[in-house]
Amino acid sequence: MSKLDGNDRWNAKLLLTEHHEQYEEEHAVSPKTTGHPTADELRMIRDAIVLPHMLTMVQRAMDEGERSGNLLSRVTLTGAQVVLNLITRDLHELRRELSSRRIRLLNSDEQVDLVIYHRYVCRGYEERFGIVREVLRSEISVQLARYLGEITRHLRLLDSKEARETRRSPVAAKGTT
Numbered sequence: 001m002s003k004l005d006g007n008d009r010w011n012a013k014l015l016l017t018e019h020h021e022q023y024e025e026e027h028a029v030s031p032k033t034t035g036h037p038t039a040d041e042l043r044m045i046r047d048a049i050v051l052p053h054m055l056t057m058v059q060r061a062m063d064e065g066e067r068s069g070n071l072l073s074r075v076t077l078t079g080a081q082v083v084l085n086l087i088t089r090d091l092h093e094l095r096r097e098l099s100s101r102r103i104r105l106l107n108s109d110e111q112v113d114l115v116i117y118h119r120y121v122c123r124g125y126e127e128r129f130g131i132v133r134e135v136l137r138s139e140i141s142v143q144l145a146r147y148l149g150e151i152t153r154h155l156r157l158l159d160s161k162e163a164r165e166t167r168r169s170p171v172a173a174k175g176t177t
Contacts, residue, residue: 037103041098041122042129044098045098045118048095049131051094053136053140054144055084055087055088058080059084062081062084101122101123103122104121106120106121117130
């Protein structure tokens with residue numbers, strides 16, 4: 001029997017500070033393992049709510065454009081179809097990402113006063129996501145402007161000086177010979 005037997009101080013384990021921090025990092029509860037969504041995931045949920053509303057708006061605009069006898073309706077309808085395709089692609093990718101993170105939006109939505117609530121399940125945690133109608137409208141206009149800006153950028157590239165010269169070069173070559 002030694003002098004240290006019976007001394008309870010030597011029974012405890014000692015950890016250096018960096019080992020303790022490393023242990024805490026390894027055993028910390030991350031937001032991915034709990035049911036609560038992160039801020040990034042909440043933005044994804046918001047977008048998953050906004051994009052179907054945008055699809056409906058663009059489809060209605062396309063239906064109205066088909067009924068009108070406007071001279072430029074074909075151009076408008078083509079642009080609206082491109083926006084519809086972009087929104088559909090983004091919504092598909094967003095739903096795939098939400099699914100990989102084990103987040104599911106439920107089809108039930110309810111409206112209380114000016115707030116629209118959507119239910120979602122995030123890794124077993126069920127909650128409601130509320131969005132005010134005015135915020136929904138402004139978010140739709142912001143995202144729609146982003147899509148239209150993307151289309152405009154591509155159209156400007158088409159109308160750039162280099163593109164015009166490329167289109168004219170075969171015609172110019174025929175005229176000079």
